[in-house]
Amino acid sequence: MIKLITGKKGSGKTKILIDQINDSVKSSNGSIVCVEKGSNVRYSISRKVRWCDTEYYKIDGYETFYGFVAGLLASNYDITHIFVDGIFRIGGRDYEALGNLLEKIDKLTGDDVSVVFTVSADADELSDNVKQFIK
Numbered sequence: 001m002i003k004l005i006t007g008k009k010g011s012g013k014t015k016i017l018i019d020q021i022n023d024s025v026k027s028s029n030g031s032i033v034c035v036e037k038g039s040n041v042r043y044s045i046s047r048k049v050r051w052c053d054t055e056y057y058k059i060d061g062y063e064t065f066y067g068f069v070a071g072l073l074a075s076n077y078d079i080t081h082i083f084v085d086g087i088f089r090i091g092g093r094d095y096e097a098l099g100n101l102l103e104k105i106d107k108l109t110g111d112d113v114s115v116v117f118t119v120s121a122d123a124d125e126l127s128d129n130v131k132q133f134i135k
Contacts, residue, residue: 099129
């Protein structure tokens with residue numbers, strides 16, 4: 001299941017994400033992963049969350065990001081949540097490419113894994129293949 005937290009820069013998306021991450025620690029019976037470029041949220045989340053920096057793994061586009069997520073899921077069967085802060089910083093500001101990524105990840109995870117992304121754009125700016133994941 002894919003969920004998007006949208007809004008312009010400075011609108012509080014990361015704070016919402018941090019709260020959701022820390023809340024999921026209390027309710028999840030599996031592993032929780034946080035992915036970001038840099039270390040913006042690293043020290044604000046529970047130490048029980050597996051944190052990954054895309055710069056360390058040289059992830060620089062949507063295709064490599066998809067491979068990274070697929071590898072995470074292949075190597076750890078009990079992941080229940082994946083949180084991604086700043087997907088445009090990881091893959092670029094290509095709305096169609098983002099929509100394609102979201103569709104692929106949705107098929108990969110199904111209802112077994114909740115994947116939450118922060119997207120630095122208002123909902124009306126996004127392409128239709130992205131908007132379908134705004135809940």
